[in-house]
Amino acid sequence: MRGPGPASAEGRPAARDVELQHLDAPREAPAAPPARPSAVRGRALYDERCASCHGGRGEGTDRGKAIGRRESRQERSPIEVLQILAAGKGQPASAGTIAHAQPSGATRVARSHNRYGRGWSAQDRWDVVAFVWSLGTSSDRIAIGERLYLSNCAACHGERGAGDGPGGKYQPKKPADFTDARRMLAGTGALYTAKIRRGGMGTGMPYWGSIFTEEELAALVDYVWTFSLGGPP
DSSP: OOOSSOOOOTTOOOOGGGGOGGGGOOOOOSOOOSSOOOHHHHHHHHHHHTHHHHOTTSOOOSSSOOOOSGGGGTTSOHHHHHHHHHTTTTOOOOGGGSSSOOOTTHHHHHHHHGGGGTTOOHHHHHHHHHHHHHTTOOHHHHHHHHHHHHHHTHHHHOTTSSSOOGGGGGSSSOOOOTTOHHHHTTSOHHHHHHHHHHOOTTTSOOOOTTTSOHHHHHHHHHHHHHHHHOOOO
């Protein structure tokens, strides 16, 4: 059922995120995509407006920081990135609706990005967010995550991630719906990694921390993102 690699937890990094108090706190993004985002469309927009500073693959340049590594967005939610692109367009940051507080200086950074997104629709911005999220993964990692998901999660969460798997009927709490954009896009990769590692307290979700390797957890979270952000181009 699980992928290659030892099941032992020895040598893994400390999971400080598991102990965060907000792990099970309600969260809801103040905005959601009009339609499912497309990293393919987002790539063309990114190339036009963003690549000159951040690099074609988000590797960074002397004009802009690197944003392509998975680690660079682990502590930031998609809605926060959307708000950076939409600053000044009726999308102010709202710390009360986001799982993690905005990093210091986020408002200043958001304002400096506003001119690059002028003329973009809400869907355009979400497409760019989807492309930025795709930079830190690959088709191979998504494939590993899909296999792990179908073998271990789909029975309860459903093959399409809608929380409607047959096994969910017998759980004390309805499984999470990964297609719920307002809920999912307010969370972060660190949050979802921690929740899978720890399991669902009182929900019937197993503790996966001693079963999946860190690489498998990363692949699984990357695949779960595709239900609300689409897949890589």
